[in-house]
Amino acid sequence: MTDRQTDQIIDSIIRVFADHGDEEYLGEPVTMSEHMLQTAHFAAEAGADEATIIAALIHDIGHFTSDHGAFSMQDTEDKYHEHAGARFLQGHFPQIVIDAVRHHVAAKRYLCAVDQSYHDGLSEASKHSLNLQGGPMSDSEQEEFAASTAHLDQILLVRRCDDRGKVPGLKVAPLETYLPMMRRVLTAATG
Numbered sequence: 001m002t003d004r005q006t007d008q009i010i011d012s013i014i015r016v017f018a019d020h021g022d023e024e025y026l027g028e029p030v031t032m033s034e035h036m037l038q039t040a041h042f043a044a045e046a047g048a049d050e051a052t053i054i055a056a057l058i059h060d061i062g063h064f065t066s067d068h069g070a071f072s073m074q075d076t077e078d079k080y081h082e083h084a085g086a087r088f089l090q091g092h093f094p095q096i097v098i099d100a101v102r103h104h105v106a107a108k109r110y111l112c113a114v115d116q117s118y119h120d121g122l123s124e125a126s127k128h129s130l131n132l133q134g135g136p137m138s139d140s141e142q143e144e145f146a147a148s149t150a151h152l153d154q155i156l157l158v159r160r161c162d163d164r165g166k167v168p169g170l171k172v173a174p175l176e177t178y179l180p181m182m183r184r185v186l187t188a189a190t191g
């Protein structure tokens, strides 16, 4: 990827935050940009590597790149924003970032199956979307997911940070703080 392509993908992510950051986040008490920045904040606080922090920062990007629009509590069908997000990032970001975005819904279904306290701690909006997303994984789905998913620990960390990133009024670092890190992650992906 050329420097120009790196600039373009970073600009497109800055635009998503600028254009949609103030939107409500799926019936949660924070905006979209507060949610994404808090998710990255908790990943950094947990000592995650840079690619995982960037995955946390942009895990919901598919809400804005999907043809189907954003989720709402009135939805009766899943819009598969995780796949739209992974498609948007494909070819630019390292596989760990793409996988963490693609699997962040599966990771919720997995954690709900293996950890009852995780399920109980989900917000009402997240429990609503869980039902649309297929509910907790069955035993066989859960075994297959654990056995076949690369970077499982990082993916589950992004998921747990996702669920924590809903704190009204919590002040965290702004998007600009992460841009040099995003550039390093993009450059590492393509050499």
Ligand SMILES: [Fe+2]
Binding pocket: 035, 059, 060, 162
């Ligand atoms: Fe999220």
